[in-house]
Amino acid sequence: MxxxxxxxxxxxxxxxxxxxxxxxxxxxxxxxxxxxxxxxxxxxxxxxxxxxxxxxxxxxxxxxxxxxxxxxxxxxxxxxxxxxxxxxxxxxxxxxxxxxxxxxxxxxxxxxxxxxxxxxxxxxxxxxxxxxxxxxxxxxxxxxxxxxxxxxxxxxxxxxxxxxxxxxxxxxxxxxxxxxxxxxxxTRRGVAATADPSAPFRLRDDRILTVMTVAVASVVAGVSAINVFEVFFIRDTLGASTTVYGFVMASWTVGMVIGSLAFGRLRPRRLTMPLVLTLLALSCVAVLAGSAVGSAGWLIPLWIAGGITNGGLNVCTTVIVASRVPAASHGRAFAAYTAAVQGAGLGGLLVAGPLAESFEPRLLVAGAGAAGILAALACLPLVRSEPPGAPGDAGRPEIRDNVAA
Structure with a gap:
């Protein structure tokens, strides 16, 4: 434990x-x-x-x-x-x-x-x-x-x-x-509060944590680019006003609030890696569906749905990391996981600029959603092959907003 x-x-x-x-x-x-x-x-x-x-x-x-x-x-x-x-x-x-x-x-x-x-x-x-x-x-x-x-x-x-x-x-x-x-x-942590703070820890030593980090980081790398694409998609392609744009931008966060509260009521044993991959895929389904709309108003319910899966994902990943890593190494575990996700998000933002100059916004939004779905599905066989009784049989990233808090 x-x-x-x-x-x-x-x-x-x-x-x-x-x-x-x-x-x-x-x-x-x-x-x-x-x-x-x-x-x-x-x-x-x-x-x-x-x-x-x-x-x-x-x-x-x-x-x-x-x-x-x-x-x-x-x-x-x-x-x-x-x-x-x-x-x-x-x-x-x-x-x-x-x-x-x-x-x-x-x-x-x-x-x-x-x-x-x-x-x-x-x-x-x-x-x-x-x-x-x-x-x-x-x-x-x-x-x-x-x-x-x-x-x-x-x-x-x-x-x-x-x-x-x-x-x-x-x-x-x-x-x-x-x-x-x-x-x-x-509550305090540190040498006086936590046993063996010098115990060796590497995220890659736990295959489930490695798969989870790779899956989430891969999706974040693609979907974070939406932060660049959507201003052109909403304002230019869909012709929405600045007010509507503001409502659409806020709707994903509203969904995250709902998702965090809802998934916070689940028992730890239900917060598993298959659920993480499912939530990743569903968040990208919302993005892919959003690329097909003809009016910006339709993005609000879709973005709320995507935010709900994102909020649930944050809860799941927190529980999985905490349950699979010794307490003395929680600081290193959360720092390493967050670094991978933040780094992937940063990469997505850097690539998004040149892409936005070269391709139509609707195509870019659709491509980001489809790439995220494929990344989540690609990790599913690795999770299914995890041997029974592996640590953490009990189960935090923000897909679109990666300036952490």
Whole structure:
């Protein structure tokens, strides 16, 4: 058994959920604000792309280091120290205007995220038993998705009414909130709290985890490109207004909220690898179906359906990683898994730009959905051949939004 918490601490779960909502909102508030700053300053797509890369790349590249750090250092110390540094960096960003400086500071924020994200993920399994992890994961995932819904709209309103300084200062304040969460949470990890933090761990040593990571990363690589394609598909091909575009963009996250809550009610033994592959395929079916619509309004129910499968997928992958990996290695496991998914999403975004210049948007959306379905189906024989009694017989990525929180 990979869970070591004997007493459930649901108060800590809700604190971590609040911390995730605050940090996600703060991260996206800063990212959206800075993208608007670069655009309004006359800088082109290269600068905006550099901003997105700077926010994502540290999570993927630093995983081997941050994973070990999370498993060895005291979790409270990490949250407080890193949160303090992020608050200072974001306060400096409020006064930065040169694109190179902005991108460099965003990269520093990404380095902090590479530490806090696996720290929070590894804490949750210690707060509840195996039976409570799906519910706890659903609560934390839902909180993060609430932050995702709020941040872009808040950034647009604040930048339009007060300029970029106020939202960036609010983002800095969100990191101070994360510090407070770190101080209030009673559950702790680190050398004093977790046995054998130096125990060797490699994700590839567990075939089920390897297959799951490859499957999810493959789908993310293809479907994350939708973030680039859909603005042209919705606005140009379907002729939708900016208002409709905003509703379509929000609908996937709404579905994720529903999916996280619904799948959080399932028993751990029902959250298995076949279910993961099924959810991956269904999310891509929604994308493929969306490529055939003649009106943008039809995308809203399809994107909600895709978001529901995505939210369920987040819960499933969290439970599978936590149940198959020793508690002492949870930090490294979540960091490695997240790095693979984030790296794949980043690759998809980089490839999407040239493709969008060369092909019709409807064809690109259809191709992304079909490629995701094929990737999920290709992994099914590997799961079926897993020998009985393999670890984890009991069962977090965001397919379309990979700037993690």
């Amino acid at each position: 990979s869970f070591t918490s004997a007493d459930e601490r649901w108060a800590d779960v809700y604190l971590v959920a609040a911390g995730r909502a605050i940090s996600v909102c703060g991260d996206l508030l800063a990212a959206t604000t800075l993208a608007l700053v670069l655009q309004q300053s006359g800088h082109g797509g290269l600068a905006v792309s550099g901003l997105l890369v700077a926010a994502t790349l540290p999570v993927a590249v630093l995983a081997p280091i941050t994973g070990r750090l999370v498993d060895r250092a005291d979790s409270r110390t990490l949250l407080v120290l890193v949160g303090s540094i992020q608050a200072v960096v974001c306060a400096v960003l409020a006064n930065a205007r040169h694109p190179i400086l902005i991108i460099a500071l965003v990269a520093l924020l990404g380095c902090g995220l590479a530490v806090t994200q696996p720290t929070l993920a590894a804490l949750v399994p210690r707060m509840v038993g195996a039976a409570g992890l799906p519910k706890a994961s659903g609560v934390v995932q839902t909180a993060g998705q609430a932050g995702m819904l709020i941040a872009p709209a808040l950034a647009g309103i604040l930048v339009g009414q007060a300029g970029p300084r106020l939202p960036l200062l609010l983002s800095a304040a969100s990191y101070l909130g994360l510090i407070g969460i770190g101080l209030l949470v009673r």
